Amino acid sequence: MFYVKTKINDETTITTELTxxxxxxxxxxxxxxxxxxxxxxxxxxxSDLFGTAVYCAECSAKIIKK
Ligand SMILES: [Zn+2]
Incomplete structure (x- = not known):
């Protein structure tokens, strides 16, 4: 399992499992x-997490048409 860990302040950290x-x-x-x-x-x-962008289905369709 992988998760995102976000530190809100010294007492609070939010952990969200990636699915x-x-x-x-x-x-x-x-x-x-x-x-x-x-x-x-x-x-x-x-690809990498920071530099990768993904177009939505609608914009992808428009780009492919051109
Ligand atoms: Zn779009």
């Missing part, structure tokens, strides 16, 4: 929030 249902991103073009499958996105070995 295939609670990982989201924002589309860099339209800002829409949508769920992503990190295994699928990062599985190519060339």
């Amino acid at each position: 295939d249902e609670n990982i989201f991103t924002h589309c860099p073009k339209c800002g829409t929030e949508f769920p992503v499958d990190l295994v699928e996105i990062l599985g190519d070995g060339n």
